[in-house]
Amino acid sequence: xxxxxxxxxxxxxxxxxxxxxxxxxxxxxRYEPPNITHTPASNSxxxxxxxxxxxxxxxxxxxxxxxxxxxxxxxxxxxxxxxxLFYNTLPPHIxxxxxxxxxxxxxxxxxxxxxxxxxxxxRGGDPIEPVARDLAQEAYVxxxxxxxxxxxADAMVLRQLFEKLINxxxxxxxxxxxxxxxxxxxxxxxxSFIPCIELLKEHLEVTDxxxxxxxxxxxxxLSHVYYDPITPENRSEFExxxxxxxxxxxxxxxxxxxxxxxxxxxxxxxxxxxxAKFSFHDLCGKPMSAADYIEITKNFGTIFVTDVPKMSLxxxxxARRFITFIDAxxxxxxxxxxxxxxxxxxxxxDDPNAKNGEISDHMRSVMDDLGLPSDIIGxxxxxxxxEELFAFARCCSRLVxxxxxxxxxxxxGR
Numbered sequence: 583x584x585x586x587x588x589x590x591x592x593x594x595x596x597x598x599x600x601x602x603x604x605x606x607x608x609x610x611x612r613y614e615p616p617n618i619t620h621t622p623a624s625n626s627x628x629x630x631x632x633x634x635x636x637x638x639x640x641x642x643x644x645x646x647x648x649x650x651x652x653x654x655x656x657x658x659x660x661x662x663x664x665x666x667l668f669y670n671t672l673p674p675h676i677x678x679x680x681x682x683x684x685x686x687x688x689x690x691x692x693x694x695x696x697x698x699x700x701x702x703x704x705r706g707g708d709p710i711e712p713v714a715r716d717l718a719q720e721a722y723v724x725x726x727x728x729x730x731x732x733x734x735a736d737a738m739v740l741r742q743l744f745e746k747l748i749n750x751x752x753x754x755x756x757x758x759x760x761x762x763x764x765x766x767x768x769x770x771x772x773x774s775f776i777p778c779i780e781l782l783k784e785h786l787e788v789t790d791x792x793x794x795x796x797x798x799x800x801x802x803x804l805s806h807v808y809y810d811p812i813t814p815e816n817r818s819e820f821e822x823x824x825x826x827x828x829x830x831x832x833x834x835x836x837x838x839x840x841x842x843x844x845x846x847x848x849x850x851x852x853x854x855x856x857x858a859k860f861s862f863h864d865l866c867g868k869p870m871s872a873a874d875y876i877e878i879t880k881n882f883g884t885i886f887v888t889d890v891p892k893m894s895l896x897x898x899x900x901a902r903r904f905i906t907f908i909d910a911x912x913x914x915x916x917x918x919x920x921x922x923x924x925x926x927x928x929x930x931x932d933d934p935n936a937k938n939g940e941i942s943d944h945m946r947s948v949m950d951d952l953g954l955p956s957d958i959i960g961x962x963x964x965x966x967x968x969e970e971l972f973a974f975a976r977c978c979s980r981l982v983x984x985x986x987x988x989x990x991x992x993x994x995g996r
Contacts, residue, residue: 602651603667603755607668612646614646639746647751649787651789652783653789669755679722685728685872686876695710710739715750724755731765731775734770737769737778807990810926820919823886824859836854841881850882857882857886858881870906875906876914885919891929892929905976909977
């Protein structure tokens with residue numbers, strides 16, 4: 583129907599993926615998930631002397647549990663669109679379901695583990711088991727978007743968490759840039775993460791989405807949301823747009839609004855109830871995390887960022903934060919306006935006009951993924967590791983998409 587209406591393009595490769603999603607959809611119609619009981623976490627003397635017997639945690643998945651899906655491919659291959667299509671067409675009786683960006687999921691998991699450790703107190707115990715039970719009780723169909731493992735803390739938690747979730751009957755659908763064998767590549771203590779990889783391959787059908795078509799490369803009419811260089815004329819135009827957006831709000835512009843994340847304050851220099859404006863330094867020049875950016879994009883549907891510099895190796899931490907911020911904007915469908923020193927695609931480049939500079943094999947692969955020649959985004963020595971290059975590629979690709987007319991017309995709603 584979406585192809586017939588012209589909303590989507592016909593793609594034989596994605597039709598094959600749709601059949602796999604349909605298989606899982608049909609299997610879920612017949613699936614009866616097990617009942618999940620809470621594990622009490624009381625630290626009282628009575629509970630320690632007379633613990634409730636809930637039985638040992640399951641050591642194997644339910645016999646009738648459907649096999650999940652692990653969809654991987656380069657940027658722009660339609661992973662998120664296919665996942666959303668699957669999630670939004672699940673039958674109405676499946677109420678225990680959750681679709682979440684992996685960054686947000688891990689933030690939630692770490693919060694739960696921290697709270698559970700506090701409940702268990704000095705007597706200790708495994709905090710992952712009760713957290714897994716709570717997650718399984720809330721959703722037996724879990725859809726993760728942009729699955730990646732770059733942090734040892736995440737890697738160690740995931741190894742135990744996935745095993746317990748699967749044994750509790752939770753069916754997973756995962757999208758990622760990487761095949762499971764490539765996850766956490768060269769990570770600290772990676773050998774300890776291998777069992778998690780084998781678990782994913784055993785209980786999820788691993789499918790490659792690369793069809794040769796990058797849906798973000800299909801030409802679009804770019805909307806004027808990116809301004810450069812930083813001149814008085816461009817700054818004046820940028821301010822006019824900000825005033826136009828904020829003048830429609832019932833709330834006047836508030837200065838230094840405070841948001842609270844994990845007991846810390848984020849100061850928003852200028853904002854209404856739906857629109858915010860930051861300088862690059864306020865947004866990326868301070869020790870901000872993915873949780874902070876998710877909170878910002880949750881509160882504001884439209885964000886203006888001024889004074890974005892061309893970054894070098896000396897600003898690598900700020901570059902990483904900017905990439906994390908763009909990821910949060912993309913996931914939350916935020917409308918973004920940027921005033922930058924150089925064209926937005928060249929903020930990470932050493933020399934955007936270099937013609938004779940050597941391009942590494944990694945960087946050449948990035949250029950190919952983006953469908954952009956190096957003279958557009960320049961060459962960069964800032965990103966060297968595999969995970970960093972994936973993040974860089976995704977950021978540039980998303981900036982292209984977020985500058986399109988389609989994005990400008992549909993993003994920003996809250």
